[in-house]
Amino acid sequence: MRFSDALGRQFELPAPPRRIISLVPSMTEWLFSVGAGERVVAVTDYCVEPAAAIAHLPRVRGTKNPDRAAIISLQPDLVIAEQEENRERDVRALSEAGINVYVTAIRSVADAVKQLAALAAVLDVTPAAAPMLAAMEAAIAVPPPPTRRVLALIWRDPWMAVGQATYAGDVLRLSGGINVAAELPGRYPRATLAEFLAFDPEVILLPSEPYPFSERDLPAFAEVTGRCRLAFCDGMALTWPGPRTVTALTTFRHLLEDAL
Structure with missing residues (x-):
């Protein structure tokens, strides 16, 4: 073969x-x-x-x-x-x-x-x-229209986000998200948090991996509290293709629909 x-x-x-x-x-x-x-x-x-x-x-x-x-x-x-x-x-x-x-x-x-x-x-x-x-x-045959500006962070020190031409970025797109970090060069762009926030996301996703975001990271987002939603999410759902994909799309679609 x-x-x-x-x-x-x-x-x-x-x-x-x-x-x-x-x-x-x-x-x-x-x-x-x-x-x-x-x-x-x-x-x-x-x-x-x-x-x-x-x-x-x-x-x-x-x-x-x-x-x-x-x-x-x-x-x-x-x-x-x-x-x-x-x-x-x-x-x-x-x-x-x-x-x-x-x-x-x-x-x-x-x-x-x-x-x-x-x-x-x-x-x-x-x-x-x-x-x-x-x-x-x-699950991907009829994606919802883009409705929410989303920033999906994956690391801090330095700050990194899901960018263009990535599986995770496509999950966001198929969930109705507009990935604001895709405007930056690179598949996982690095920038200061202020530079990321300047794209005015409506939803900021804080995954459990590869960097394990938790409540201890919330003070860094004090300036945007009240004008966008901070949502902890399952990092494996966002980045692992296979058995998790269909459930992930449903989960993120609901998250973005209910974001504001």
Whole structure:
């Protein structure tokens, strides 16, 4: 079987992979959701779901510093990586060591549907993946009109936000949001908080990850209290494509509809 990943990198497999290592937390969750979990032989330190199912699995360090030697020693048939999450040098090194590395590059919900369908074919789990993918397609078929100016912050010190050409930014768009940080260059632009607030957002989302925003961060927004809504939200819902997508779209649509 010959396949191409999202970057157009081609590789061959004699049969559907039976030993899989996931270097992407969201992909780890997706693998278990489509019935391929029993084939996963290792995950990263940041893979947290499904918690009970992966508790016993070996860890191969983080997404940005995977233990290549450990990965190679586990003799996987396939390693799953993401262009945004993982470093090109690690993908290249594993490939040069004879490991098949399948790289996704999900920048929108439509990308997620297309690329997860392609990966499902590689894994021979298309029937199991089909209902989820159909639900995702239905959820994005008729997006609501843009109604709320939204700023979704993902870090502080320095302040960073969800920008253009990102899965999270597309979730906001499909939820009726106008992503104000998309006016800045870069996929995750950095700016001072004052510069972000100058775009006059109506809603500021404070996700639980990658930076764990909490009430201790609220004093920083004192100047906009009363003229925009501050909303803590689930960071995984905002950034993890797969089993969470449909519920995330419903959740954020309701949040924006009720914002003011």
